[in-house]
Amino acid sequence: MYRSPIARVGLIGGGQLGLMVAREAIALDIEISILDPHPFPPAARCAFRHIQGALDDPDAIRTLAENCDIISYEIETGDPGTLRRLRKPVEPSPATLEIIQDKLVQRRHLEGAGIPMPAFRELKTEDADETARILQDFGYPLVHKTRRGGYDGRGVAVINTPLPAGQNDPTPLPASPISWNGESYIEEAVSIRKELAVLVARSTDGEIRSYEPVEMHFDPSLNLVDAVIYPADIPPETVTVCRDTAMAAVAALSGAGIFAVELFYTDDHRVLVNEIAPRPHNSGHLTIEAAVTSQFQQHLRAITGLPLGDTTFHQPAVMRNILGGPVPGEPHYRGVDAVLSESEVSLHLYGKKETRPGRKMGHITATGADGWDKAHRSWRKISVNGV
């Protein structure tokens, strides 16, 4: 038996992910409070309470927790120490957050659980000559990654050659946008046939359910997800491998919630875990229209102890992000009417009060037959501060 509200959830971060969680919370009579530094973050539009404060401010987090039964997050930057000291359930667990925040620790942790991944090596020395020898030993091409803070392709560089940046460069290390001295590691540059993602939900009592994989396509210049497609164009046996791999990876972590497991499907038919987001994810937006249970409702069910929902997709779908055009400032939308005139195309605007070039301002999901054509046609018509 439940009273109203059924649960009170505090979310660290009030961006578009928080917005879509808060929107799904309405029908379940779950009360959402958010912590966000901005005066008008997207999620404040349908949250019960907005605490304005820095995402890592222990006082603000404690204030958030005061009126909540469960704490969760839409961004992985929270301080696990602060979260542990709250004496309230935090889902997924601070231990998982700590593992996820350091990609090398994440790799090591998953390696211990036997999860297939690209080969990787730590770079723990400050000695450039020794680092150069490690790279030489590892072999080129390789991928250079920061351990912390990278997202949307930031903090990832493919290094094709051992040559330094210029003839006068005093270091023996190859050119990289990431500091070799910083906390970084290297990884096998696998030959990628497709980038896939599998959503996995775990309930508070440990039940795990996965969704079918989706294909992710990236914008090569902005390095962020440009399009997501369901179903992924991969063989049925690979679908099973993807789901099993993703579920095994999540089983190696603790805590309840939705997890997005990003996968590489390689030219030599391997399925390797790239990385895991312990939260709703851009790759799962199309579950709003195309799956029985959206990733946002699933996250709420998972963290509050409600039964997990059916993960079946009931129709094909294509999602495309709407990114801010070249002019920063107050957003002006063009093409809204054109998109809304398309059948089976859902428009999601995030209501951000300011746009920047490449900022995620909304998305489009086209369902049913010809999803790609409908999504692409709509996507070409709409712009935010475009030229």
Next chain:
Amino acid sequence: MYRSPIARVGLIGGGQLGLMVAREAIALDIEISILDPHPFPPAARCAFRHIQGALDDPDAIRTLAENCDIISYEIETGDPGTLRRLRKPVEPSPATLEIIQDKLVQRRHLEGAGIPMPAFRELKTEDADETARILQDFGYPLVHKTRRGGYDGRGVAVINTPLPAGQNDPTPLPASPISWNGESYIEEAVSIRKELAVLVARSTDGEIRSYEPVEMHFDPSLNLVDAVIYPADIPPETVTVCRDTAMAAVAALSGAGIFAVELFYTDDHRVLVNEIAPRPHNSGHLTIEAAVTSQFQQHLRAITGLPLGDTTFHQPAVMRNILGGPVPGEPHYRGVDAVLSESEVSLHLYGKKETRPGRKMGHITATGADGWDKAHRSWRKISVNGV
């Protein structure tokens, strides 16, 4: 080109209809303000602004209108005069509201447009003997209806016999729960095979689109909608007649928005208009899951001048209302977990802070095959302050 927000809509009434409109407004970046007398009405959970005030208070309505571009309503009790004086667009129009508010005026108006309806007759005399003669002339059984204020079956009585209530009753009039002296009228008691409803949307530029009809089933003791079923079990040619009749009825009224046209499908295969609600309606809740465009988003598109959405249903669905059980007061939900364990069953709780016997506290929509079984099984499991 639009700025953010795309429109600012003021809604008179913040109950579950307003809640579901406000929830749909999020993705369209439409800002919703509501006027509602309660401190915590359902729609306040995701509205931008809540003005606490009586629904018919001219000052409160003006305050609502100050920060809005368009005024609409989720309940038909507003004062058309006040709305006309706002100098802001009111959709659907105050003229339509005025017609709808008086069921006899509605009947006469639709009669003028040639809309098929049950036969009806005004009762304008205060003379009981003359009223008795009018009834005798009209013939029994007949339906006695109040002109104003009836909803959910209130203000409607079937009168089978001309006999007065008791032998000592001094009036020659038959027994009726409605006053014969008040503003009432009588109507043909048609032999109803099915009660149907058709949603019709009209945009600000006059485009009209209809949905396919749904079947409405009523709780005989509470006299309110108990279940709604799509598709309606009627012949294809009757579907066409229903849609044409509903569109013709809406064409006879002015203003933009969604209209729910309630129809009688009679034993002698006539399709007759019962009444029209100029707003989202309980019969259309299943469009959230089963139609390309929900009635709530369609209403927002219609009143704000955005293009109308596709009205196609993409899957069968059954909706059942969750009504308050016998114990009034703070709601306690039983069976939430059981309902959420069913696949393809969506739970919608309205978050009302107080329940009363028969109060609409939420609804369930089951989609896909075996919708009736899934909906009924779920509906039997869930209760609010039941015994």
